[in-house]
Amino acid sequence: MDFSLSPRLLDLQQRTRRFILDDVIPLEGDARQTSHGITESLREELVSRARAAGLLTPHASTELGGLGLTHIEKAIVFEEAGYSHLGPAALNIHAPDEGNIHLMEVVATHAQKERWLKPLVEGRARSCFAMTEPAPGAGADPSMLKTTAVRDGDDYLINGTKWFITGAEGASFAIIMAKMEDGSATMFLSDMDKPGIRLERLMDSLDTAFAGGHGVLHFENLRVPASDVLGEIGKGFRYAQVRLAPARLTHCMRWLGQARRAHDTALAYAREREAFGKTLGEHQGVGFQLADNELDIQSSRLSIWHTAWVLDQGHKGNLESSMSKVAVSEAVWRIVDRSVQILGGRGVTSETVVMRIFRDIRSFRIYDGPSEVHRHSIARKLLAAQH
CATH class of the missing domain: 1.10.540.10 (Acyl-CoA dehydrogenase/oxidase, N-terminal domain)
Structure with missing residues (x-):
């Protein structure tokens, strides 16, 4: 590198x-x-x-x-x-438009790109990615997919419920993951204003950073023409990996920026605020927290850059993106938590932007795969590796 x-x-x-x-x-x-x-x-x-x-x-x-x-x-x-x-x-x-743009550039037909992707790239439209379902459906384990797609003439009929669908309110179209009759999975494209799609409600969440919130979608005999299948029938899980490995990493990139903002805010305060005869930063307890923040920022950035380099070499980067997702999501949480502590009362109020960042960033250890699921995946890959 x-x-x-x-x-x-x-x-x-x-x-x-x-x-x-x-x-x-x-x-x-x-x-x-x-x-x-x-x-x-x-x-x-x-x-x-x-x-x-x-x-x-x-x-x-x-x-x-x-x-x-x-x-x-x-x-x-x-x-x-x-x-x-x-x-x-x-x-x-x-998210989710960034990941959807990447996926559709790779998989969509020319007609699909003209109809859906072009307005998305131009910023004239938003989209959502409908895969996660309430129990007993698919969550961190996508193989538990319950939403179904059944062939009906030249169309497919989709039935099921999705939730935690980021950007659902106000989205122009959705990419929907559904299970086929043979048990495989397929992605479908559908305009959000079609009969058969209902946004049941928006879910209250810690984070408020995503346009369109997180919605619960219900599909009842949603009719999708065969021409609106994204990619090939039965390859939905394969395409999900095309989308998810880079999307995990771009989450890391964006949240690292937020963590750096929190650190910069705490650092400025530690330079100026005086207590017990000297600035906060001169107290070892605060100075060490600032040093640990800088260490976490640097290690996170290096992890992101390495995984990005692996992807740029043409590799899938699934293992590397899982490792970065865990390492960065936990590091940025530590950075923001320390920043709140350094700021004291200001850190738990809207007097600074850090309270907002703290609230938003907690979800990152869950989004795009909880840390525990990624650790399990990393361990399986390590155990299966031949040396």
Whole structure:
């Protein structure tokens, strides 16, 4: 690995950093934010600003109007975007759209790209990815999939319930994972305004960072033409890996930016606030926490960069992305928790942005696979390895 950044990438990093500081952070106090994410009006304003700055959907291919970033390049840009909780929405690199864009670029037909992917890349639409189900359906174990798709002439009829579906409210279309009659899984594309799809409710959650919140979707005889199958019949789980390994890593990139913001806030306070005759940072107990934060930031960044490098070499990176997901999700939690402690009373109030980050970031140890599931997967791979 070469850890140096090209002049082009350094320029892109600085452009993104300035954009977040000048155009995005000033909107963090905007009233167009709810307990289920930002409103469409605020999202459109953020997207408009990123489009004007030439930073919209940078991970998409140049053919679709993006910057065609490699995984390493995404690591640099996404961390900068994540410095504000509004940054990913502004650059159109937020979940689940970022992962859906990547998946559809690889798998979708030309017609599907024109109909669904192009508006997504242009920031004119949002999407959702419907896989997780309430018990006894699929959660961390996707093999427990209960939603079904049955052939009916030239169409498929989909029935089932999904929940924790990020971005469901206001999404233009969904990618739906359903079980076939032979037990395999297939992905389907469907407009969200079709008969047979019902958004039953939004779920209250710790995090409020995702546009469209987390919804419960019910499918009742949803009719999907065979032409709207995403990829091939029966290859849904294979395509899920195409999406999930990079998507786990981009989560790490964005949340590292948020953790760095919390650390910077705590560091500034520790330099200025005096207690017992000296600044907080001069007290060993606080200074050691700041040092540990810096250690966690550096180790997280190196883990992300290594996994990004593996993906850029053309490898699947499933093991590496699992390791990064566990290491980074737990490290950023420690960083933000220490930052709250350093800030004291300010850290548990809205006097700083850190309370918001603390609330949002806790979910990351669960999203895209809980730490325990990834540890189990890592252990199985280690035990099966031949030396």
